Amino acid sequence: MFELLHKKINEIISLTDEEFNYCRTAFTPRKLRKRQYLLQEGDVGKYQAFVEKGLLRSYKIDDKGVEHILQFAPEGWWVADLYSFFTDEPSSFNIEALEDSEVLLINKSSWDMLLQNVPKFERYFRVLLQNNLVATQRRLMGSLSETAEEKYLKYTQTYPDCMQRVPQHMIASYLGITRETLSRIRKQLSEKK
Amino acid sequence: MFELLHKKINEIISLTDEEFNYCRTAFTPRKLRKRQYLLQEGDVGKYQAFVEKGLLRSYKIDDKGVEHILQFAPEGWWVADLYSFFTDEPSSFNIEALEDSEVLLINKSSWDMLLQNVPKFERYFRVLLQNNLVATQRRLMGSLSETAEEKYLKYTQTYPDCMQRVPQHMIASYLGITRETLSRIRKQLSEKK
DNA sequence: AAATAACTGTGATCTATATCAATTATTTTT
DNA sequence: AAAAATAATTGATATAGATCACAGTTATTT
Structure with a gap:
């Protein structure tokens, strides 16, 4: 369950077994079904989530009712509303599982303890940020x-794996264009080459 | 010279006099005249700069030759090309003084030493990031x-002081619109109210 | 295997903002 | 204080991408 987290942390800082064992205790595993929400607009984002398996997205709905995706979070990524997490204010983001997923959750007080007891984690999070x-x-x-x-080509090249797991209209929303425009762009690209 | 830096650091972590005195040695003060560049596209961004006085901007020029402003940095703010600073790759940003300014520069090795000798700084930079x-x-x-x-109103309300010190066409460039469009928006706003 | 829901494609039309071009302020330099 | 450079305004026109509307696919659910 904690293999990927361990590996990812090790890429940035090195922990003793004791430190990592302490670290484990700070997290709670949680399984999410496809379409299940980890955070809904209006609630406080009590957790930072590390994705062990699956794929999530964080997004916001604007005044006109349009969705805008801030982030896709596949395996090995963190996802949270940082502002809400740190201030305890209600979140304006939604975080939803796009596939059946397994995440490791850490709440604010565990996070504070973790940083206090293993100060190396300051560096880990600093590098992530x-x-x-x-x-x-x-x-x-x-x-x-x-x-x-240009945006479409850039992101499909930068995150090919992730973009293939996600429906087209969400790619459009991530890029800041409409699904119709994306559909037309794909048509053009397939015709010209 | 170091008053503002001291004050700003103190808002986030508390340092002993000894620690702050060590910290001073990590920085080099530098005066910049209006229009002087701290970093030019193609060079490596060797410094992170803390602005003690004045105002700088960081910006990038796109393929069509259009400027896009990433950041305005007035007193108390940091400015740098983080990517170039950490990787030693040539920068795609320019950093220019918009007023006569005084900055405190820290290079990579001093920064590494600072974090090593005063680990509290990990937390300081983590919070900034x-x-x-x-x-x-x-x-x-x-x-x-x-x-x-909406963008115009939001940013003039969020950074009223800073926006007043900056020419209009740079505000436009920060917002991602043309100077003509901004000019028309301002006209409308002044007419309707 | 139907039924329902979610997603994608395509045409017709609209619109916010860009672009081009010229004019008028406003700073800065000499 | 004139000249030069830089910035802002305003009008006319163009355009990338949005919006609307509907039809066709592909997945999920019952």
Whole structure:
């Protein structure tokens, strides 16, 4: 159950067996069925989730009722509403399993304890955030400068595995375009090459 | 020279005098004249900069030659190309002073030493990154769901001080719209109210 | 295996914002 | 204070992508 987490942590910091055994106790495993929600808009995002198996997405619904996907989280990724988690404010995000999934949940107090007892974890999370920030900045710059087609090609090339597991209209929502536009782009691409 | 940095660090972690004195040695002060560059596209971003005085921006130029502003950095903010800083790859960003400014620079090896000698800094940077990530995610979601007018109102309300110090066409570039569109939006807003 | 629900494709039309082009402020430099 | 550079405004026109509407597929559920 904790193999992938262990492996991922080890890529960034090295833990003694004792430290990792303590770490285990901080998490609660949970299984999710396809379409099950880990967090719904309006609730407080009490957990950060590490995905051991399956695939989740976090998204938000705007004033006009349109969904916008912030993140897909396949195996080995973290997903949460960080703002809600750290402030205890109600979340504006939804987090939903797109496949039957297994996640490891950590709540705020366990997380605080973990950092206190194994300070190396400050570094682990710092590195994760750093990488996530760089990727999010790229996505933002791209969303301001690229055409719909460029975005589509970029993300299917960057996350080919993940994009294949996800329905097209969600890819569109992730890219910030409509499903109709994405459908037309795919048609064009298949015709020209 | 180090007052603001000291104050800002203290908001997140508490340092002994000894620790802060060590911290000082990690930074090099630098004055920048208006329009002077701290980093140019193609060079490696060797420093993270803390702004003690003045105002900088980081931006990127896309394939069509259009500028896109990632960040304005007034007093108390950090600015850098994190990707280039951590990987030593050439940067695709430019960082330019928009006013005469004073910054504190820290290079990679000093930064590594600082984290090694004062591990509390892991937490300081983790918290900075966390806040930055949340803000960048918001900006991304906004860029996908809001109209040009909504974006304009949101950012002038969120950063009123900063937005007033910056020429209009740069606000437009930050929002991801053209200067013409911004000009028309401002006209409408001034007419209707 | 039907029935239902979820997803994808395609045409017709609309719209917010971009682009192009020229004019008028406003700063900055000499 | 004039000249030069930079920034902002305004009009006319173009366009990428949105919206609407419906038909055809593919998955799930009963």
